[in-house]
Amino acid sequence: QVQLVESGGGVVQPGRSLRLSCAASGFTFSSYGMHWVRQAPGKGLEWVAVIWYDGSDKYYADSVKGRFTISRDNSKNTLYLQMNSLRAEDTAVYYCASWRCTNGVCYLDYWGQGTRVTVSS
Amino acid sequence: QSALTQPPSVSGSPGQSVTISCTGTSSDVGSYNRVSWYQQPPGTAPKLMIYEVTNRPSGVPDRFSGSKSGNTASLTISGLQAEDEADYYCSSYTSTSTLVFGGGTKLTVL
Numbered sequence: 001q002v003q004l005v006e007s008g009g010g011v012v013q014p015g016r017s018l019r020l021s022c023a024a025s026g027f028t029f030s031s032y033g034m035h036w037v038r039q040a041p042g043k044g045l046e047w048v049a050v051i052w053y054d055g056s057d058k059y060y061a062d063s064v065k066g067r068f069t070i071s072r073d074n075s076k077n078t079l080y081l082q083m084n085s086l087r088a089e090d091t092a093v094y095y096c097a098s099w100r101c102t103n104g105v106c107y108l109d110y111w112g113q114g115t116r117v118t119v120s121s
Numbered sequence: 122q123s124a125l126t127q128p129p130s131v132s133g134s135p136g137q138s139v140t141i142s143c144t145g146t147s148s149d150v151g152s153y154n155r156v157s158w159y160q161q162p163p164g165t166a167p168k169l170m171i172y173e174v175t176n177r178p179s180g181v182p183d184r185f186s187g188s189k190s191g192n193t194a195s196l197t198i199s200g201l202q203a204e205d206e207a208d209y210y211c212s213s214y215t216s217t218s219t220l221v222f223g224g225g226t227k228l229t230v231l
Binding site: 035037044045046047050057059060061062095097105106107108109111112113114 | 122124155157159161166167168169172173176178208210212214217218219220221222223224225
């Protein structure tokens with residue numbers, strides 16, 4: 001069955017960096033675009049970034065542009081999110097999700113359980 | 122990248138129907154059918170309930186249905202059950218190849 005398992009979260013000081021990983025299994029990872037979505041404590045979902053199935057294109061939310069970098073290693077079935085210059089407002093649970101596209105119909109079909117990032121001094 | 126607009130809360134009694142609206146702009150909901158709805162019980166990851174405005178993934182009860190008119194999409198849950206109590210989020214593809222979510226709606230089953 002499809003599994004997305006995030007890791008790499010933790011407590012980090014403002015201004016420092018953290019790299020999140022998302023290990024995928026149960027589907028052809030290299031055929032899917034992948035997204036990161038985050039959820040601050042007690043708040044709603046916020047889209048963060050997307051990477052095309054082959055890594056050829058990437059897009060970011062304005063709130064993280066220039067600080068976060070999404071990448072993937074299809075040989076390892078793994079998605080990454082490099083987070084630099086972290087701020088208190090980046091504190092959230094970070095989810096990875098797969099972007100299924102079939103005949104022009106696209107949607108986030110599977111989500112991981114999330115990894116918690118806390119930015120605090 | 123402003124969030125889509127959802128009512129903060131809705132409620133209904135078991136067996137009743139409720140509708141949650143999701144209002145965007147001509148740059149997202151109004152221009153694309155890539156509108157989805159997600160259910161999120163407390164402490165869990167979101168679960169896909171509706172995709173491409175009206176489609177239900179396998180395993181989602183047909184009590185859940187979606188629609189769209191102009192810049193507003195809607196999720197209707199009929200025959201409310203206690204297990205439907207959760208937060209619901211809409212999302213839409215946008216003209217800048219990004220996604221945008223709604224602020225979320227808390228459904229209370231009375």
